[in-house]
Amino acid sequence: xxxxxQPPSMDCAEGRAANLPCNHSTISGNEYVYWYRQIHSQGPQxxxxxxxxxxxxxxxxxxxxxxxxxxxxxxxxATLRDTAVYYCIVRVxxxxxxxALNFGKGTSLLVTP
Amino acid sequence: DAGVIQSPRHEVTEMGQEVTLRCKPxxxxxxxxxxxxxxxxxxxxxxxxxxxxxxxDSGMPEDxxxxxxxxxxxxxxxxQPSEPRDSAVYFCASSLGxxxxxxxxxxGSRLTxx
Numbered sequence: 001x002x003x004x005x006q007p008p009s010m011d012c013a014e015g016r017a018a019n020l021p022c023n024h025s026t027i028s029g030n031e032y033v034y035w036y037r038q039i040h041s042q043g044p045q046x047x048x049x050x051x052x053x054x055x056x057x058x059x060x061x062x063x064x065x066x067x068x069x070x071x072x073x074x075x076x077x078a079t080l081r082d083t084a085v086y087y088c089i090v091r092v093x094x095x096x097x098x099x100a101l102n103f104g105k106g107t108s109l110l111v112t113p
Numbered sequence: 114d115a116g117v118i119q120s121p122r123h124e125v126t127e128m129g130q131e132v133t134l135r136c137k138p139x140x141x142x143x144x145x146x147x148x149x150x151x152x153x154x155x156x157x158x159x160x161x162x163x164x165x166x167x168x169x170d171s172g173m174p175e176d177x178x179x180x181x182x183x184x185x186x187x188x189x190x191x192x193q194p195s196e197p198r199d200s201a202v203y204f205c206a207s208s209l210g211x212x213x214x215x216x217x218x219x220x221g222s223r224l225t226x227x
Contacts (some may be wrong), residue, residue: 007162012145032133032214034214036216038156041221042218042220042221043117043204043206043218043220043221044156044204044206044216044218045218045221046214046215046217049214087156099157100146100158100161100169101159101216103148103156104155105155107153107212113189
């Protein structure tokens with residue numbers, strides 16, 4: 001299983017860009033990178049995913065390095081409501097019938113006023 | 114859509130008692146996942162189903178845990194007998210299908226075993 005490494009915590013000032021790094025040096029060529037976040041006391045929420053190209057949606061941007069060994073989730077203008085734990089996940093194929101997502105400990109992002 | 118619905122939201126029980134957690138996935142979703150979250154171990158996958166069939170239960174901690182999905186709109190996670198170390202938040206999630214990329218999580222069931 002491809003493993004991910006994230007810093008345990010980060011701070012960001014409100015209104016600034018939050019850049020959350022993730023290392024996944026053992027990722028295989030056909031494995032996607034997923035990002036989820038979990039706001040306190042709620043279930044995790046999907047943010048974005050990618051394979052090798054950079055991706056953007058209404059929530060965030062995902063930058064994947066050319067060698068795919070690392071990626072960065074960018075929240076362009078962080079708000080207080082973005083305070084959460086952010087999980088970087090590499091999709092793990094468990095069987096021909098599908099896959100599951102293994103969440104690690106994630107990065108606890110604190111957005112300050 | 115109401116989203117993934119879990120019950121109960123909170124359960125306090127005594128060691129040795131049977132605990133049953135329930136989950137109603139989003140209508141039309143064919144994959145269902147049970148996760149457990151603790152401070153020490155983070156968010157762990159316990160088991161997942163595709164089309165009501167258990168695909169991978171390697172995350173189920175031991176024989177005291179069992180999960181069923183009798184139909185497409187209902188799943189249960191049972192712990193019998195419960196132990197204090199089972200105290201955790203249990204999340205249910207569903208997705209459209211086995212290769213779909215987005216999981217939708219419920220609000221979780223917080224279990225405390227005294």
